Amino acid sequence: MQRRILAAAAAGLLLPRGLRAQALGGGRTMRIIVPYSPGGATDALSRFLAPRLSRLLDLNVVVENRAGGNSIVGTEAALRAAPDGLTLAMIDLAFVVNPAMYASLPYDAQRDAAPVGLVASAAQVLLLHPSVPARNLGELVALAKARPGQLSFGSAGAGTAVRIAGEQFRMAAGIEILHVPYRGGGEAQAAIASGDVSMIFSGEAQAKVMAESGRVRPVAITGPRRGRRMPEVPSFAEAGFPEVDVVTINGLIAPARTPPAVVQQINAAMLQALREPELEQRLLELGFEIVASTPEEFAGWTAQQLPKWEALVRSAGIRPE
Structure with missing residues (x-):
């Protein structure tokens, strides 16, 4: 916006x-x-x-x-x-x-x-734990379809933008991924860093810090265009999922x-x-x-x-x- x-x-x-x-x-x-x-x-x-x-x-x-x-x-x-x-x-x-x-x-x-x-407002970046063997959104979707219900995504709560982004992604890609709620964004970020969940959505600034530390792998950002802080990360629209457009x-x-x-x-x-x-x-x-x-x-x-x-x-x- x-x-x-x-x-x-x-x-x-x-x-x-x-x-x-x-x-x-x-x-x-x-x-x-x-x-x-x-x-x-x-x-x-x-x-x-x-x-x-x-x-x-x-x-x-x-x-x-x-x-x-x-x-x-x-x-x-x-x-x-x-x-x-x-x-x-x-x-x-x-x-x-x-x-x-x-x-x-x-x-x-x-x-x-x-x-x-x-x-x-802020767009949301999809971050993977390094143990997840997917390098881009296409590979992640293929992996999730091969392992239905085995991948998980953490969020700050059921009604938050990061949860809604996960549901938009799940529905658009036709995949089964388990939602794990936390009490806030900080707790969800700790969970992805430790490998307790496979993926989270996070604001661009936090995503960049975590990606530069090697704790996560960014694969896409919500909305039609790339973010200012992480221009190397493709948008969901670029990757073929324009429905994933939620921003906090x-x-x-x-x-x-x-x-x-x-x-x-x-x-x-x-x-x-x-x-x-x-x-x-x-x-x-x-x-x-x-x-x-x-x-x-x-x-x-x-x-x-x-x-x-x-x-x-x-x-x-x-x-x-």
């Missing part, structure tokens, strides 16, 4: 200092809840954004990891907090996938959340009933932080594409994504682990 910084946000959403002080500020503490264990892309993005929000909002912004339940535990904790703007969650694709997988969630993705803004996308949400002026204030600070050249460059190095949306655009994205992923969950038969 291409970077979109809106001129209206830059010009109109930064509130005067006096009004900002009435809403947020004063050195109080804001929590950004990451619904995964430390070490994954969502955690890294949150930790890069937090100190900039601290400065722009005059708050002590801390990142709190609350893993469990395919991101449900941390997301619920954020949405049940006081609607004062001092508790946010950094959600990912699981936010719009989980409603299709669970008959009953402790929150409603639209009714109980106040969207603050989409932050960034992260955004900030607040509890419903958070005052609109507070939501706009946080969104304005988020947009200003994402315009900073240092942060922009760092995120690009990590394989992110900056999105930087308004709250209204985030709400529209959520409404579009819910039925899309409900269809995939049903066709793939994805169930919570």
